[in-house]
Amino acid sequence: MPETDQMILRVEDLAVHFPLGGGLLGGKRRTVHAVDGVDLHLRKGECLGLVGESGCGKSTLALSILGLQQPTRGRVLLDGVDIAAPGVDRKARARIVQMVFQDPYSSLNPRQTVRRTLEDPLRLHGITDKSEVDGRIEEMLRHVGLRPEQAARYPHEFSGGQRQRIGIARALILKPKIVVLDEPVSALDVSIRAQIINLLLELKETMELSYIMISHDLGVVEHMSDRVAVMYLGRIVETGDWHSIFTAPRHPYTRALIAAIPDPFGERPGVKISGELPNPLEPPSGCRFHPRCPEVRDICRKPPTPALGEIAPKHEVRCLRAAELV
Amino acid sequence: MSGEALLQVENLRLDLVVGSRRFGAVKDVSFSIGRGETFGLVGESGCGKSITALALIGLLRRPLAFGGGRILFKGREIQDLPGSEMRKLRGNAISMIFQEPMTALNPLSPVGRQIAEMFVLHKGATWHEAERKAVEALADVRVPAPDRRVKDYPHQLSGGMRQRVMIAIALACRPDLLLADEPTTALDVTVQAEILELIRDLSAAQGTAVLMISHDLGLIANMCARVGVMYAGRLVEERAAQEVFRAPSHPYTGGLVASLPLLGARASHGRSRLKEISGVVPAVTAFPEGCRFNPRCQARTDICIAEDPEETALPRGGRVRCHHHA
Amino acid sequence: MKLRANLVIGGALFATVVVAGALAPFLAHTDPVMDANLMNAEVAPGSEFWFGTDAQGRDIYSRVLYGARISLTVGIVSQLINTVIGVCLGLSAAYWGGWWDDFVNGLTNLMLAIPSLIFALAIMAILTPGLTSLLIALGLTNWSYTCRLSRASALSLKSQGYVQAAKVLGYGDIRIMLTQILPNILGPIIVIGTLGMGGAVLAEASLSFLGLGIRPPFPSWGSMLSDARDQITTAPWISIFPGLAIFMTVLGLNLLGDGLRDILDPQSRARTA
Numbered sequence: 001m002p003e004t005d006q007m008i009l010r011v012e013d014l015a016v017h018f019p020l021g022g023g024l025l026g027g028k029r030r031t032v033h034a035v036d037g038v039d040l041h042l043r044k045g046e047c048l049g050l051v052g053e054s055g056c057g058k059s060t061l062a063l064s065i066l067g068l069q070q071p072t073r074g075r076v077l078l079d080g081v082d083i084a085a086p087g088v089d090r091k092a093r094a095r096i097v098q099m100v101f102q103d104p105y106s107s108l109n110p111r112q113t114v115r116r117t118l119e120d121p122l123r124l125h126g127i128t129d130k131s132e133v134d135g136r137i138e139e140m141l142r143h144v145g146l147r148p149e150q151a152a153r154y155p156h157e158f159s160g161g162q163r164q165r166i167g168i169a170r171a172l173i174l175k176p177k178i179v180v181l182d183e184p185v186s187a188l189d190v191s192i193r194a195q196i197i198n199l200l201l202e203l204k205e206t207m208e209l210s211y212i213m214i215s216h217d218l219g220v221v222e223h224m225s226d227r228v229a230v231m232y233l234g235r236i237v238e239t240g241d242w243h244s245i246f247t248a249p250r251h252p253y254t255r256a257l258i259a260a261i262p263d264p265f266g267e268r269p270g271v272k273i274s275g276e277l278p279n280p281l282e283p284p285s286g287c288r289f290h291p292r293c294p295e296v297r298d299i300c301r302k303p304p305t306p307a308l309g310e311i312a313p314k315h316e317v318r319c320l321r322a323a324e325l326v
Numbered sequence: 327m328s329g330e331a332l333l334q335v336e337n338l339r340l341d342l343v344v345g346s347r348r349f350g351a352v353k354d355v356s357f358s359i360g361r362g363e364t365f366g367l368v369g370e371s372g373c374g375k376s377i378t379a380l381a382l383i384g385l386l387r388r389p390l391a392f393g394g395g396r397i398l399f400k401g402r403e404i405q406d407l408p409g410s411e412m413r414k415l416r417g418n419a420i421s422m423i424f425q426e427p428m429t430a431l432n433p434l435s436p437v438g439r440q441i442a443e444m445f446v447l448h449k450g451a452t453w454h455e456a457e458r459k460a461v462e463a464l465a466d467v468r469v470p471a472p473d474r475r476v477k478d479y480p481h482q483l484s485g486g487m488r489q490r491v492m493i494a495i496a497l498a499c500r501p502d503l504l505l506a507d508e509p510t511t512a513l514d515v516t517v518q519a520e521i522l523e524l525i526r527d528l529s530a531a532q533g534t535a536v537l538m539i540s541h542d543l544g545l546i547a548n549m550c551a552r553v554g555v556m557y558a559g560r561l562v563e564e565r566a567a568q569e570v571f572r573a574p575s576h577p578y579t580g581g582l583v584a585s586l587p588l589l590g591a592r593a594s595h596g597r598s599r600l601k602e603i604s605g606v607v608p609a610v611t612a613f614p615e616g617c618r619f620n621p622r623c624q625a626r627t628d629i630c631i632a633e634d635p636e637e638t639a640l641p642r643g644g645r646v647r648c649h650h651h652a
Numbered sequence: 653m654k655l656r657a658n659l660v661i662g663g664a665l666f667a668t669v670v671v672a673g674a675l676a677p678f679l680a681h682t683d684p685v686m687d688a689n690l691m692n693a694e695v696a697p698g699s700e701f702w703f704g705t706d707a708q709g710r711d712i713y714s715r716v717l718y719g720a721r722i723s724l725t726v727g728i729v730s731q732l733i734n735t736v737i738g739v740c741l742g743l744s745a746a747y748w749g750g751w752w753d754d755f756v757n758g759l760t761n762l763m764l765a766i767p768s769l770i771f772a773l774a775i776m777a778i779l780t781p782g783l784t785s786l787l788i789a790l791g792l793t794n795w796s797y798t799c800r801l802s803r804a805s806a807l808s809l810k811s812q813g814y815v816q817a818a819k820v821l822g823y824g825d826i827r828i829m830l831t832q833i834l835p836n837i838l839g840p841i842i843v844i845g846t847l848g849m850g851g852a853v854l855a856e857a858s859l860s861f862l863g864l865g866i867r868p869p870f871p872s873w874g875s876m877l878s879d880a881r882d883q884i885t886t887a888p889w890i891s892i893f894p895g896l897a898i899f900m901t902v903l904g905l906n907l908l909g910d911g912l913r914d915i916l917d918p919q920s921r922a923r924t925a
Contacts, residue, residue, distance in 0.1 A: 053514035066820050094822030107813025111835045120831070121821040159606040170817060189370040189607050190541055191578075191622075194585035194600035201599075216515060219544075223587035223597065247593050260519035261589050264547035264571045273516055276484050 008177055008210050009042035009065065009097075014074035016060050020281065032280050034060040036234035037074070039308075042178065047204065047211040049225030049242070051218065051257065055277050056231040058214050062180050065212065067093050079177065091125060098171040100200075102183035104163035108155040114141075114166055115151035118173050125174055136173065143206070144169045145199060161192035168199065172207060181213040185220060197224060218261055222246050227314075230254045233280060233288045236308060240315035250317045250325055252295045287320065295321055331358040332400060332502055332535050333382070339393035340377055340386065340559075342610050351390065351610045352378055355561045356637075357554050359503065364529065364536040366550035366567065368543050370607050373556040375539045379505045381405075382537070383422050384412035400502070418448040421496040425508040427488035431480040437491045438464070438476025444498035463494040467524060486517035493524060500532055507539045522549060543582060547571055552644075555579050558608055558618035565644035575646040578603075578619045617649065625650045659911025665904025669897070673720030680714035697889050704889040706879065708869075712890060715871035716897050722872045723901060726786055726856040731849040733791030738798025739841060743829050745799075746806035756799065763796040769855055776864040786865050790852050801844055805837035839916030843909050850905035857898050873898050 016035040035057040042048050050058045063069035065076055067083050067090065075082050078096045101107035108117065118137045127133055138148040144165040155163055164184070171179055184200060185193040201224060204211060215221050221228060222242060229239040230253065238251040249255045256273040275292045278284055284291050290300040299320055300306075308318045319325070340352035352374035359365045367375040380386050382397060384407065397405040404415065424430045432440055441463050442456035451459065457476070464472035467490040480488055489509060496504055506525060510518035526549065529536045540546050546553055547567040555563040555576065563576040574580040584601035605622040608614060614621050620630040627650065635649045672679065681701075692701070692709035703712035745756035763771075772789040779785035809815060810833070818828045859865035860874025867875070873894040880891035 053516060068816065068819055089822075090819070090824070091822035094820060097820075099817065099820045101813040101817065103813055107817060109814040109832055109836070121823075124822060124827075161606060167813075167817075170821070174821065190543070191370055191582055191585060191603040191607065194587075194602045195604075197587065198600055198602060217587075218515075219587040219589040219591075222589055222592050223600070243593065246590070256516055258589070260515040262519075262522065262542070262545040262548035264544045264588075265568055266548055272519070274520065276486055276517060277514075 006043045007041055008044050008079060009040070009212075010075075010077040011038055011040040011061075011065065012075045012077070014038045014040075014061065014064055014076065015072045016057075016064060016069055017072040030281050033234050033283070034280070035064065035071075038231075038234075038236055040229060040236070042210050042212060044177075044210055045204070045208060046226045047213055047224050049221040049228040050212060050214045050231065051216070051221055051228060052231035053216070053257075053277065055233070055280060057234040058231050059182070061231070062099075062182060062212065062214055065178075066097055066099055066180055094121075094176075095125065095174050096176055097178040097180065098174065098176040099180045099182065100164075100168055100171045100184050103187045104160050104167055105155075105187075107167050108163055108170075110155055113152055113154055114146075114169075117166065117170055118151070121170070121173055140169045140173050143172070143203065145195075159192075160188050161195055164188060164196055165199070168196075168203070172203065172209075175207070176209070178210045178212065181211055181215075183215055183217075184213065186215065186217060193220075200224070218246075218258060230257065233277070233283055235288065235305075235318065236316075237289065237318045238316065239308075240312070244312065244315045248326075250311060250315070250322045251289075251319050252293045252325065253289050256292075256294075287318075295325060297321065330360065331398075332361045332363075333359040333537075334396075334398040335378075335382070336396040336398070338378065338381065338395040338397065340374065340381055341391050341393040343389045343391050344611065348391075348393065349610050350393065350559055350613070352381075352393075352559045354395075355556070355559075356395075357561060357564060359535050359537060361502070362529070362533045362535055363552070364526075364538060364550045366538045366540070366546035366553040367556060368540055368546045368553055369556035370541055372558075372607060372610055374559040375556050376507050378556075379422065379507050379537060379539055382503075383416055383420055383505060384409075385416075385422075414448075417444060417496075417501075418499045419501050420503045420505065421499070421501045422505040422507065423489070423492045423496045423509050425511050427485070427492040428480060430492060431488060433480055436477050436479055437483070438478075441476075441491070441494050441498055444495055448499045459498075460494075463498050464491070466497070466528065467491070467494045468520075469494075485513055486521065489513065489517075489521055490524065493521075493528070497528055497532065497534065501534060504529060504534050504536045505539070506536060508541070509538075510545070511540070511542075525549075543570070543586065544588070555582075558613050559610070560618055560647060561645075562619065562648065563644070563646045565640070569642070569644065573652070575640060575644070575651045576619075576648045577623045577625045577650070577652075580652065581622075581624075617647075619648075656911050656914055658907040659914070662904050662907025662909070662911055665900050666908050669720050669901045669904065670724065672717050673724050676714075676717040676721060680711075680717050682711045682714045696887070703893040704887070706876070706890045707883060707887075712876075712893050715876060716873070716893050719871045719873045719876060719894060719897065720901075722783070722866055722870070723853050723856060723898070725783070726790060727849040727853040727901075727905075730787050730790035730794070730852045730856075731845055733787070734793075734795040734848060734852075735798050735841065735845045737792070738795035739802045739834070741795070742799040742802030742804075743806050743833060743837075746803045746810060747825065747829055747833070753803075756803070760796045760799050763793070768793040768796075769858060772855060772859060773862070773864060776859060781864055781867050783866065786856060786859065789859070790855050794848055794851065794855075798841060798844055798848070801840055802837060805840060806833050809833050809836055840913070843913040843916060846905055846909035846912055850902040850909070853898065853901050853905070 014035055015037055018032045018034055020030045020032060038061055052058050060069055064071050083093050115137060118140060119133055122133050122136060137151060141148050141151060146165055185196050188196060203209060213224060225242045227241050228245040229236050232253050238254045249258060273292045273294060278291060286302050287300040287306050290296045306318050306320045308316045310316050311322050336356050338352055338355045339350060341348040342351040355378060369375045377390055381392060386392060392405060396403055438457060438460045441460035445451040445456035445459050446453060460476055461472045464475055469475050469487060469490050510521050513521060538546060538549050547570060550567050553565060553567045553570050554561050557578045563579050570579055571583055574583050581603040585603055587600060603622055616632055617630045617635050620626045629649050635647050637645045637647050639645055689709040692705050693707055697704040701711050703716060705711055741756045745753040771793045775789040776785060815828060815832050818832045856865055857874030860872045861878040863878060865874055866872035876894040877891055883890050
């Protein structure tokens with residue numbers, strides 16, 4: 001187990017359930033288990049890649065970590081403080097965890113200059129001295145590769161890549177410890193992505209940040225992550241350091257995800273899975289992946305759901321057949 | 327160029343008309359697609375790849391306008407065909423699938439009827455006959471329980487299923503050419519893999535040529551034998567797909583390949599800083615003089631600013647448009 | 653660039669009314685209330701009395717000028733009250749959702765189900781007629797469209813990244829609504845506010861016409877029309893000029909509203925971009 005003093009974030013048995021139906025006019029009340037018992041930890045200076053397809057719960061999990069989604073069960077400990085508990089100050093949380101959004105167009109207020117976008121949060125958090133505010137803004141803009149004189153401009157005067165830099169500056173202006181990166185480059189032009197990836201990795205070092213990165217681009221995840229967690233239908237199905245996930249994946253779903261990335265040279269062996277995500281209102285019994293799993297056996301269909309088990313140091317897999325599937 | 331090309335595009339020019347000014351959104355683009363061949367067009371937003379496809383199918387709308395060149399389909403010039411003639415071709419001999427199937431399908435009509443319509447419209451089938459064929463068409467695109475699914479409305483289907491329906495509609499009349507514009511960008515990776523395989527299998531079985539358009543270089547290289555790389559309205563390089571990755575000739579292609587965090591790269595070579603292409607993708611209204619890539623190019627010399635490079639044939643096949651190509 | 657005729661004409665009409673009202677003391681020939689002179693009753697328009705005189709011999713030109721003050725005050729102030737109520741309710745309902753949203757929606761539907769003029773009539777019947785009562789009656793009864801519009805616009809912005817970002821940065825709810833959402837929905841609200849102002853001017857005229865608004869002898873266009881009922885065939889100018897003033901003001905405000913919509917509406921802006 002990692003040392004606790006190195007731990008900057010702990011998620012313990014987190015669950016987020018959304019009730020559906022059952023309004024005033026009756027109807028069967030049902031529940032979507034968007035996140036269903038997730039344990040996670042993040043160490044100082046680490047980048048944790050969160051991988052999975054739409055509906056797997058990775059975004060809901062991220063929102064809970066940011067305090068934007070009240071969990072049904074479980075705790076989120078940021079720097080030892082349970083931020084999911086009611087009554088925890090939004091501002092205190094803001095100084096620990098911040099977010100970089102996917103879409104650089106909708107994530108900036110079109111009616112605020114760059115300066116205003118960076119200045120308001122500082123003032124809100126008690127930094128009101130003019131020279132200090134100016135200094136922090138100028139320093140931040142330089143950090144993200146923008147010129148201080150560009151602060152007077154509005155978002156529409158910038159390109160997509162520059163807007164993403166502004167979004168990063170906004171996330172870092174309060175000097176947070178953790179940054180949630182939600183698909184930070186997928187809305188950008190391909191020739192711009194490398195600039196932002198490099199910038200994020202540099203900032204991680206210079207500002208001593210820890211990242212939780214959500215991405216569906218496994219190439220980006222492999223490049224940036226130290227550890228990876230793969231989610232399927234609200235649960236983590238495999239987690240480990242990046243090397244074991246990408247070179248020796250054990251869960252059939254992880255293998256299928258990697259195999260699904262088109263290989264330009266047509267050499268990567270394919271593990272095909274078929275079918276689509278089951279209705280999250282009626283998750284399959286037993287292992288939730290069994291209807292799509294190429295390695296399915298009868299035991300996989302029977303409850304209970306397999307537990308996350310350690311198959312190698314720091315490499316955990318939620319699969320009954322993990323030991324056989326080498 | 328071989329005489330048996332299915333589609334031949336010669337010096338295509340498409341203009342963006344703003345008031346009285348015309349900007350060359352696509353300029354001097356030439357390529358050909360043989361019968362049954364899969365050809366890829368790859369490029370970033372605004373490079374002109376999508377409007378090239380729209381021009382091929384006669385769907386250019388203001389502010390875009392045809393500016394010159396020839397489009398030969400089965401040896402016949404189709405760029406000036408009247409609307410009625412083009413409609414006979416469209417959906418019948420040339421058809422198209424789009425990125426977001428939800429916007430391309432009629433939300434108020436069952437999907438079976440939308441497929442059947444193609445048979446009635448183009449093949450003169452009776453509705454009864456056509457609806458039977460629609461079930462077959464859905465089975466062909468591997469939709470489970472097609473006899474029940476034909477009665478579904480688009481919103482009742484998942485994104486992957488909707489894209490299958492789009493493909494069924496597009497391929498209903500066994501077209502000679504299928505234009506696929508980012509057909510899997512909105513889909514999850516495992517679903518993307520299935521859709522790509524479906525397109526590959528069906529086009530091979532029916533002998534349909536495919537023009538595949540994507541921003542994803544890896545996907546294009548994986549799917550296509552030959553690739554055209556577009557940048558700022560020009561076709562800058564046209565090669566065998568895997569050659570583009572192994573030995574890119576144009577500095578833009580080279581920069582793009584080097585900037586990609588390819589899956590498996592870190593595991594085999596370790597993590598190195600990604601190569602960046604500096605600058606931003608230019609807007610259509612502000613394409614640079616001379617070589618359109620020159621402001622971002624590392625190999626730039628005076629001639630690149632002064633002169634627009636001509637196309638050069640490469641000794642090992644393919645073409646490139648660069649003064650200093652590798 | 654197409655000349656926005658509606659904006660220019662509407663603006664000019666509205667500006668004329670504003671100037672007329674503002675400069676009434678300088679432009680008017682006589683005092684609109686005091687200078688009654690039965691000797692001059694029902695004089696037709698001419699060089700001495702430009703718009704003629706009414707049954708009490710008051711100069712209609714002067715009364716119409718002063719009437720602009722009342723109409724504009726009622727139009728602007730009551731519409732301002734409506735807008736503030738509508739925006740506060742709509743914005744907060746969209747942002748907070750839940751039972752508050754249900755409540756606001758219910759209230760809005762209730763307001764929409766009752767014809768606002770009848771509602772205002774009922775309020776005026778309880779209150780003593782006068783300017784303040786009129787402002788209250790018209791200011792409380794016409795906010796439902798603004799409320800719906802603000803709610804719908806705010807709902808679509810609520811999930812935008814910059815609103816989320818503000819939450820993550822620790823902004824309070826009120827601050828997010830005022831600094832992040834409101835500035836971005838102001839355009840359509842101004843449009844509907846301008847159109848509503850025209851409605852308020854008409855409503856004032858209607859209420860005063862029915863004797864439930866501004867009481868005689870104070871010159872309101874509606875009460876002038878009301879007074880002119882008996883002379884409509886014998887001395888039509890008594891009703892024509894206040895009627896024309898109402899027509900000009902309301903037409904001007906509607907054209908102005910349409911013109912503003914062309915400028916401020918993001919969809920029409922996207923078309924020209």
